[in-house]
Amino acid sequence: MLLAIDCGNTNTVFSIWNGSEFLCTLRTSTHHARTADAYFTWYSTLVKHYGIEVDITDVIISSTVPRVVFNLRVFADRFFGCRPMVVGKPDCALPVPPRVDPGTLVGPDRLVNTAGAWSRHGGDLIVVDFGTATTCDVVATDGAYVGGVIAPGVNLSLEALHTAAAALPHVDVTTPPRVIGTNTVDCMQSGVYWGYIGLVQGLCAKIRDEYARPMKVIGTGGLAPLFAQGADLFDEIEDDLTMHGLTVIHDYNKKG
């Protein structure tokens, strides 16, 4: 079975794929100094807890944090006896190569989202991913990643307010009761909630104008459903899009 690992700047997610469905999704914070042994202690405890101690034969990794890849490679080799595929490395081919400026290293998560979205929806897509950064990935008609947008993430923006302004507390993102806040927390939540809805609507409208063809918008990342409650932002929400993309890329490389 395949172990798919998606390492973002905030969280690292492991999912086991049996060829037709994901058996589990395990989440831990991303920490570059976590050792192979520490990954295994955490992983083996959880798979035992869920009663899914399956035989892992293949591992694929996408990581936006280059430094974690070393320990994840050791983890795959030591505990599953396999050499992982690492998205973005020359020996891991993509179904369709990206078309960007020469020398640009596209975030592997964006390449994986592209492959996943293209396999489900075909081309002419905007993938909006609410992670540490909020990104838009544009998928062309032929399935190529052709660029997009990087904006600060929702939690990053709230954290930045708290860090930079002495009187602003730490707050969590949620739907505010009204747009016009009548206390500090409501004001901050309104700014971020309605601000990001406007940001996504505005960016998608501008991308559509520039791309000049009809496009479908796919939302992903843990916060996509929360923002979709406030406005009609997405044609689809797919919280497993990155994991699905990893299985697509793995399949593509296996078939040669």
Ligand SMILES: Nc1ncnc2c1ncn2[C@@H]1O[C@H](COP(=O)(O)OP(=O)(O)O)[C@@H](O)[C@H]1O
């Ligand atoms: N369902 C959720 N509700 C609230 N916050 C969430 C949810 N899912 C993710 N987050 C927060 O969004 C931020 C980005 O998380 P994540 O999608 O894991 O990012 P990355 O892929 O960059 O590691 C983190 O601060 C995380 O705590």
Ligand SMILES: CC(C)(COP(=O)(O)O)[C@@H](O)C(=O)NCCC(=O)O
């Ligand atoms: C834009 C990102 C920081 C998003 O990372 P994430 O929010 O998933 O942690 C990541 O895709 C990245 O480091 N990209 C490299 C630059 C680029 O994609 O053009």
Ligand SMILES: [K+]
């Ligand atoms: K992202």
